[in-house]
Amino acid sequence: MTAETSRTGRQRLAPEVRRRQVLDAAVAVFSEEGFHGASMDAVAARAGVSKPLVYAHGGSKDELFAACLHREAERLLHAVQAAAGDTGEAPLVRLRRALRAFFHALTTRRAGWTVLYRQASTGPFAGEVDALRRRIVGQAADLMAGGLGVPRPVALPYAHTLVGAAEGLADWWLGDPEADGVGDAEPADVLADMLLAVVGPGIAALTGGPIPWSTPVSDER
Amino acid sequence: MTAETSRTGRQRLAPEVRRRQVLDAAVAVFSEEGFHGASMDAVAARAGVSKPLVYAHGGSKDELFAACLHREAERLLHAVQAAAGDTGEAPLVRLRRALRAFFHALTTRRAGWTVLYRQASTGPFAGEVDALRRRIVGQAADLMAGGLGVPRPVALPYAHTLVGAAEGLADWWLGDPEADGVGDAEPADVLADMLLAVVGPGIAALTGGPIPWSTPVSDER
Amino acid sequence: MTAETSRTGRQRLAPEVRRRQVLDAAVAVFSEEGFHGASMDAVAARAGVSKPLVYAHGGSKDELFAACLHREAERLLHAVQAAAGDTGEAPLVRLRRALRAFFHALTTRRAGWTVLYRQASTGPFAGEVDALRRRIVGQAADLMAGGLGVPRPVALPYAHTLVGAAEGLADWWLGDPEADGVGDAEPADVLADMLLAVVGPGIAALTGGPIPWSTPVSDER
Amino acid sequence: MTAETSRTGRQRLAPEVRRRQVLDAAVAVFSEEGFHGASMDAVAARAGVSKPLVYAHGGSKDELFAACLHREAERLLHAVQAAAGDTGEAPLVRLRRALRAFFHALTTRRAGWTVLYRQASTGPFAGEVDALRRRIVGQAADLMAGGLGVPRPVALPYAHTLVGAAEGLADWWLGDPEADGVGDAEPADVLADMLLAVVGPGIAALTGGPIPWSTPVSDER
DNA sequence: CATGAATGAGTATTCATTCAT
DNA sequence: GATGAATGAATACTCATTCAT
Secondary structure, three states: OOOOOOOOOOOOOOHHHHHHHHHHHHHHHHHHHHHHHOOHHHHHHHHOOOHHHHHHHHOOHHHHHHHHHHHHHHHHHHHHHHHOOOOOOOHHHHHHHHHHHHHHHHHHOHHHHHHHHOOOOOOOOHHHHHHHHHHHHHHHHHHHHHHOOOOHHHHHHHHHHHHHHHHHHHHHHHHOHHHHOOOOOOHHHHHHHHHHHHHHHHHHHHHOOOOHHHOOOOOOO | OOOOEOOOOOEOOOHHHHHHHHHHHHHHHHHHHOOOOOOHHHHHHHHOOOHHHHHHHHOOHHHHHHHHHHHHHHHHHHHHHHHHOOOOOOHHHHHHHHHHHHHHHHHHOHHHHHHHHHHOOOOOOHHHHHHHHHHHHHHHHHHHHHHOOOOHHHHHHHHHHHHHHHHHHHHHHHHOHHHHOOOOOOHHHHHHHHHHHHHHHHHHHHHOOOOHHHOOOOOOO | OOOOOOOOOOOOOOHHHHHHHHHHHHHHHHHHHHHHHOOHHHHHHHHOOOHHHHHHHHOOHHHHHHHHHHHHHHHHHHHHHHHOOOOOOOHHHHHHHHHHHHHHHHHHOHHHHHHHHOOOOOOOOHHHHHHHHHHHHHHHHHHHHHHOOOOHHHHHHHHHHHHHHHHHHHHHHHHOHHHHOOOOOOHHHHHHHHHHHHHHHHHHHHHOOOOHHHOOOOOOO | OOOOEOOOOOEOOOHHHHHHHHHHHHHHHHHHHOOOOOOHHHHHHHHOOOHHHHHHHHOOHHHHHHHHHHHHHHHHHHHHHHHOOOOOOOHHHHHHHHHHHHHHHHHHOHHHHHHHHHHOOOOOOHHHHHHHHHHHHHHHHHHHHHHOOOOHHHHHHHHHHHHHHHHHHHHHHHHOHHHHOOOOOOHHHHHHHHHHHHHHHHHHHHHOOOOHHHOOOOOOO
16 A cells, blocks of 8 residues: 555545645635535535535534634734734835735635625624624724824724725736736735725825825835 | 405505515515525515515516616616716716715615625625626726726726725625714715725826815715 | 315315324324434325425424324323213222223324333433323322322322233233234223223222222123 | 553453443443434443444444343343242242342343333334343243133233333332332332232232232242 | 544425415 | 415434544
8 A cells, every 4th residue: 555545535634634624615615605505515525525524623504604704814814914013114014015915815815805704794693704804904994093193083984995995906806807917016916006006195195194105115025 | 445455355466566565575685684594485574475476576586686686786876877977077076976876875775785795795696796896897987987087907997996995885884883973964975075085086196187076066966 | 176186296285184194193103213213204204295294283303292292191181081080980980981991092092102101201301201191190190099099108109000000901902913812892991801800909908998890890881 | 561451541351341341331321312312422432432342342233222132131031030930939929029020120220121111112123122021921921820820811911911010110110209218128129019019919819819928928038 | 453534324404486275 | 366385405414334544
C-alpha cells in the first residue's frame, strides 16, 4: 500500500482538516442558496462527504451556519485590522491600506462576504448577523471617526455608505465581463483607488482638510 | 344582494383586484420570511383567501415571487425614471431628484425593497435581481455619462459604486435602530443629501467643474 | 359518476371518520411495534393514507400516541364502569359483571390493551401511561375495597394481581391454539368464570365471608 | 507489566469476561431505554469499551438483545427450576418455593426482568418472549398437574393465570412508589405470600384437599 | 486487538401543489 | 369559482454498522 492509501472510499482525515473542508463547503452553499435554501445534503455533496460527517463536524444546521458566519467575519476583520494597524503613517494611508485589504478579501473570498452580508436579517440569526455586521462596519466607522476626524454622528451611516459602495464596485468587478480593463495591476489596489476617487473628496470635505490622496501614495504593499 | 356577493362568505372580486390582493400579501410575507421561509399558507392567510386561490391568481410559488419582484422593480424604476426625467434642469439636480425618489420609494415601500434586495439576492432569483440591478445602474450611468460628462469608461463602475453606496445607506436606515435621528425632515431627502455629501465631491471632481450642489438647491419636490 | 365516486385515488372523507381511521391504525401499529419501533410511515400505510394526513389528524407522533392511550383507556374504563355500575345487586355479582366486561374488552380490542399495558413505563410517556394504568387498576381496587371489603392496604396490590391474572388468561385464550375448547358460550363469560374459580376463594377468604359465587349466579347479561 | 495489560490504556481481557461485561451493560441499557431507544453507543459507553468491541463480542444489535433475553431467561428458569425441584416435600411447598425463587430473581435482578418482559413483549422479539413465557408457564402447569392433581384440561389455563398474576404483582412491586411498605421481611417472600393468599385457596379448592400453606411452613431458604 | 472516523439507510416532519365537492 | 382535504417530494437529523489505522 502506497503512502496515499486508497483514493476512493473512506478517507480518514485529521479532524481539523475535515472541519475546514466542511466549513468551506457550507460557506459556499449558504452563500449561493441562503440559509433556508441550503440543504445539509447540498453541503455534504459540495464537501464530497457524507451527511453524518457534516453533522459530526459542523453540528446542527444552525450551528453550522453560525460557525460559517463567525469564521468569515473573523477572517475579514483580521485582514482589515492587520492592514489598518496604526503604523505611524497618516490616517488616510491607513484607510487606503484598509480598503485594499477589504477589496482583496472581497474579491478572493466572495462566498464569505455573501454569507455575511447577503443574508436576510430575519430569521433565527438576525442577532448574530447584525452583531457581526456591526463589527465590520464599526471598523470602518472607527477609522473615519478616529483617524480622519469625521464627526461621530455621521461616521456610522457614512461607514455603511462606504461599505455599500465598495460592495457595489466589487460586484461590478466580479460580475461584469467588461470589467477586466484594469491593466495588470493588483485588482484590489485598482478598486481601492477607484473607490477613493469617488468617496475621497467627500470625506476630505467633511474633515475640512485637503484631499491628501490625490497626491500619489507610495505603492507599499 | 349585489352581483359582487354571493350567499356564502365568498367574495367574488374582479380578477385584477384579487391579483393585487394576493401580490400585496405575497410581498409582505416574502419580505418578512424570505423566499424559502415563506409558505403559501402564510400568503393565503395574509391575503385572507384560500390557498387554491393564491395559485389561481399568482401561479406557482416561483412565479408568484417573480411577480413580486417585477412589480416592485417596475415601481422603483418608474419612480426614479420619472424623477430623473430631463426637465431642462442641471444634470446634478436631476441626480439629486433621482436619489430622493430612490430613497423615497425605499422608505415608503420598505417591504418591496426588502423583497427585491435582501431576500432575493441569493437563491434562485439572483439572476432576476441582477438584471434589475443592471437596469438601475444603467440609469445612473446614463445620468453620469450623458448629463455630467463623466468619461464613458469610468461611468459604469462609478455608477455601480453609487448604487452600492445608496443601498448601503438604505440598509443602515432600514435596519439600524439608531438611524431615526434625522430630525423631522423628510427622511428620503436627508438620506439623499447624506449620500451626496460623500460621493458628490468625487463626482464633481471627475467632471472638472465646481460642486453645484454645495450651493443650496431650491427644495422643489 | 356513481354515488360512490372513484374507489381509487383521493378519497374525501369526513374529518371524524378519517380521525378514527388514523387512530385505529396507530393503535394497531403501536401495539405491535411499541412506541419507538412504530414509524409514522407504518401508521400511514396501515391506515391506507398518506403520511401528511396522519399528521393532519393525529398531530405529532407523541400526540398521536397520547391520543391512542387516552382513547383506549377511556373505552376500557367506560366499558368496565358501565358493567360494574351499582345496580343494587350483590357486590360479587358486580365483580363478575366487571370481569366479563373486562375480558370482553381484552379479547375484542387486544391492540388497545397492548398499547396501554405492554408499553414500557420509560420514555416520554411514563407519566401518562402510569396515570392511566393507575386509573384502570384503581377501578379494580375500588371494587375490591369498597364492595367486597378487602382491607385497603392490600386492595391495590391485589388489584394488580387480579389484572395480571386476567391478562395471563386472556393471553392464553387469544394465543394458544388449544384454547378453543370452551364450548359455544360467550368466551368472555367463560374466562371470567375461570378467573373467579382461581382467585375467588382467595378474595372471599380475605373478606371472611363464604364464597358466594360458588353457587350459581343467574346468567344475566 | 503483566500479559493482561499493554502500553496503552487498553485492557486485554479474556473473551468471556469481555462478553459478560458487554452483556451486563446491554441488559442495563436495554432495560432503561427499551430496544429501540437504546443505542449501541450507549451500550459501549456503559460497558466502558469502544463500539466495535461491542460488535465483536455481542454481534449485531438484534443478536445482542437476543443474547440478553436468553441469558436472563435461563437465569430465571434455572432459579425457579432449582427451587421447585422434587425434594420430597409436599407439592404446595414446592410451589411456594418456586414463587419465592421467582420473586427473588425478579427483585434482585430487576433490569433483567424489565428487559425480558416490559421491553420485549412488543416489537421484533415478541416471539422470543412468548416462547420463554411458555416455558415458565409449562413449569407451573407441570407443578399443578403433576404435583397438585389439578385436572389436566384446566392446568394450562390456570398456570397462565398464575403466571400472569405473578407478573402483575411484580410490576406493581417494581413500579409503584407506594409498594415498599412490606416491612423488613424479605420482599420476595412477602410477595409470594401475597400471591398465594389470592390464588392459593382457589387452587386448593380445585384439588379438593385442605389448604396446606395456611399452616406455617418452615422458613427454609 | 482496539479504536476513531466514516457512512448507508432510515425517521419525523413540513410544504408546494392539486383533486373532489 | 372557491374551498377543504389530500398527497408527493423534500429536509433535518440519527443510528447501526464497518473500514483504515
